[in-house]
Amino acid sequence: MTTRAGFVALIGEPNAGKSTLLNRMVGAKVSIVTHKVQTTRTRIRGIAMAGETQIIFVDTPGLFRPRRRLDRAMVAAAWTGAADAEIVVLLIEAHRGLTEGGKAVIQTLKDRAIEGQRVALAINKIDKVKAEALLRLTEEVNAIYPFEETFLISAERGHGTEHLKEWLAQSLPEGPWLYPEDQIADLPLRMIAAEMTREKLTLRLHQELPYELTVETEAWEDRPDGSTKIDQIIYVARDGHKGIVLGHKGETVKTIGQQARAEIASFLDRPVHLFLTVKVRENWLNESERYTEMGLDFRDGHA
């Protein structure tokens, strides 16, 4: 039996559909999907098995022009993820075509070309455009950079994604698997659970609290009765934000807790008791420690 294994980086502008594609390939919800851009803050990996091949995805933060320090760290993290991978897949959106941001990403791909690395293009959201437009876009993009392969996909509907997965599988190098077969993600479950709570917070509080909050799972206890007790802390950047998260008489955090609990319980397939605490951690956006915890290299933030 010949096994294969390797890393695949999905890169692209925010909202291109990286998380959706990752979730489809991996078949489990490891990365949050919302309508808001730049939700992916962690370098989350998912693992897909395709025949005898283990495909390990590096789900990089969206690539965009950095504004704040955290943004710079995210962009640097995205490119670091790409450099570590055997294969890079650039996602662009069919209906948006070749944007300025897309061109900039392709230019960086050219500049950072790594010997032996394979680079493919995936035009996503093909459900939104006509076939002729896809042909034109394929030619237009490949004229700037000759991608090894171009895939026309709809990550959301699953069109073309199996074909892409097969190509990835056969393009990775021969070698032993890097993770146990039954492992769906190398993220500890507690981090996935924290992401689920953060997703509920983001959906509920999107206007009031853009990105300045994090959720960490503090304690995790699998009880003998088959249930799991999870304690999580919601960190906000300012004292004033605490009240927003709590809501009137704690109604907001209660609703968020109920929604998150239901999702975590369904993911774990067991009853869950979820306890949420809101704490203030001022200036977390500038704490180097936090970047490290989020999988971002702070030093790269100055690049």
Ligand SMILES: Nc1nc2c(ncn2[C@@H]2O[C@H](COP(=O)(O)OP(=O)(O)OP(=O)(O)O)[C@@H](O)[C@H]2O)c(=O)[nH]1
């Ligand atoms: N119509 C359509 N929508 C899609 C498709 N793939 C993804 N989307 C939608 O596009 C939006 C963004 O998808 P994400 O997967 O969150 O994008 P992302 O690239 O991970 O975004 P960031 O985390 O911000 O970098 C979501 O609302 C998805 O439902 C597709 O094939 N067709």
